[in-house]
Amino acid sequence: MKIGIVCYPTFGGSGVVATELGKALAANGHEIHFITYRQPARLDFFSENLYYHEVAVSQYPLFDFLPYESALASKLVDVVRFEKLDLIHVHYAIPHASAAFMAKQILLTTYGINIPVVTTLHGTDITLVGKDKSFSPVVTFSINQSDGVTAVSQNLKDETLRYFDISRDIKVITNFIDLDRFSNRDRSHFKKAIAPGNERILVHTSNFRKVKNTEDVIRIFKKVHDVIPSKLLMVGDGPERRNAEELSRELDVCMDVRFLGKQDAVEEILSVSDLFLMPSSSESFGLAALEAMACRVPVVSSNTGGLPELNENGVTGFLSNVGDVDDMAKNAIYILEDADRLEKFKEAALNHAKKFQLSNIMPLYEQYYREVIDQT
Numbered sequence: 278m279k280i281g282i283v284c285y286p287t288f289g290g291s292g293v294v295a296t297e298l299g300k301a302l303a304a305n306g307h308e309i310h311f312i313t314y315r316q317p318a319r320l321d322f323f324s325e326n327l328y329y330h331e332v333a334v335s336q337y338p339l340f341d342f343l344p345y346e347s348a349l350a351s352k353l354v355d356v357v358r359f360e361k362l363d364l365i366h367v368h369y370a371i372p373h374a375s376a377a378f379m380a381k382q383i384l385l386t387t388y389g390i391n392i393p394v395v396t397t398l399h400g401t402d403i404t405l406v407g408k409d410k411s412f413s414p415v416v417t418f419s420i421n422q423s424d425g426v427t428a429v430s431q432n433l434k435d436e437t438l439r440y441f442d443i444s445r446d447i448k449v450i451t452n453f454i455d456l457d458r459f460s461n462r463d464r465s466h467f468k469k470a471i472a473p474g475n476e477r478i479l480v481h482t483s484n485f486r487k488v489k490n491t492e493d494v495i496r497i498f499k500k501v502h503d504v505i506p507s508k509l510l511m512v513g514d515g516p517e518r519r520n521a522e523e524l525s526r527e528l529d530v531c532m533d534v535r536f537l538g539k540q541d542a543v544e545e546i547l548s549v550s551d552l553f554l555m556p557s558s559s560e561s562f563g564l565a566a567l568e569a570m571a572c573r574v575p576v577v578s579s580n581t582g583g584l585p586e587l588n589e590n591g592v593t594g595f596l597s598n599v600g601d602v603d604d605m606a607k608n609a610i611y612i613l614e615d616a617d618r619l620e621k622f623k624e625a626a627l628n629h630a631k632k633f634q635l636s637n638i639m640p641l642y643e644q645y646y647r648e649v650i651d652q653t
């Protein structure tokens with residue numbers, strides 16, 4: 278198949294999923310065209326089946342806000358016509374689904390081409406941004422107008438149906454993990470450098486947005502640190518980083534917390550870690566937690582959104598109510614205080630992650646594309 282993929286080209290979860298899916302489909306013989314405003318972060322190599330089309334938006338003195346959606350729709354028209362695409366797959370509804378709808382209408386009315394559009398809902402496009410009144414009519418309309426819609430968890434599907442007036446079916450295709458990349462590697466030299474006294478290593482990776490509750494990560498760590506010699510690695514960057522840094526100083530744990538900023542080789546850091554913390558207030562799936570589990574790292578998380586579908590309570594880690602720092606700290610200590618118990622949780626985390634491996638999930642997308650193409 279010739280597939281156009283539209284996504285955010287950043288390190289955000291939806292962009293990562295879109296890029297990894299495109300790479301895997303290309304490796305499986307499909308021709309993949311990424312259409313976005315910048316080369317996707319993880320698309321940094323050459324493959325004969327991968328193409329990249331940049332959406333450039335011209336500056337004009339009248340524009341206070343650049344009309345990206347129109348530029349994207351125009352680019353989609355161009356790429357579908359000249360690369361003869363079979364299907365467009367957009368990741369993150371806003372503004373990609375409505376741009377795809379516009380492109381579809383132009384292609385149909387002007388060129389007689391009926392291009393199928395699949396929209397994948399990722400989370401904040403529904404739970405935070407999409408619900409906002411300034412977007413919801415467009416989100417509802419463009420979901421209903423898509424030829425196929427997928428959601429990355431059952432919970433996200435349920436939320437979408439609860440908050441929007443959706444008349445079409447939504448298929449759940451969960452996020453996935455590439456176990457060739459995310460696996461536990463022996464990095465004992467790195468571990469020794471970080472935890473010279475053989476302390477336990479806790480880790481958090483995110484984009485440090487409010488929804489990630491990064492200050493709760495520090496609060497949980499403080500309670501763990503009071504009873505177990507430990508270190509905390511904070512990976513990523515974003516608006517809440519400064520507050521988390523300040524709190525780690527206030528709580529007097531800053532000497533054992535390292536803010537590492539954005540990192541490409543997250544799997545290296547996860548490989549030396551003992552426990553992943555994800556106290557988010559909203560999380561449709563929790564890809565970062567799956568990456569940790571694939572590297573044999575159990576997860577202490579909140580029970581919001583799709584997290585209970587990923588983190589098996591008492592098996593791969595524990596779930597607590599959002600904001601219940603005491604419970605999360607208690608669970609973290611329970612896992613970390615006993616070496617045999619920790620080993621059991623690590624093994625269970627990896628075993629569960631295997632269910633989400635790329636080779637299980639990619640065929641579901643291929644099959645869905647075929648169904649949508651046949652029905653359009």
Ligand code: GMT
Nearest residue numbers: 289290291399400559560561562563564
């Ligand atoms: O919140 C993020 O980390 C970014 C955001 C995105 O759309 O780029 O992530 C959402 O999509 C990811 C991939 O499907 C999910 O794993 C995340 O759970 C989801 N984030 C939220 O729901 C807050």
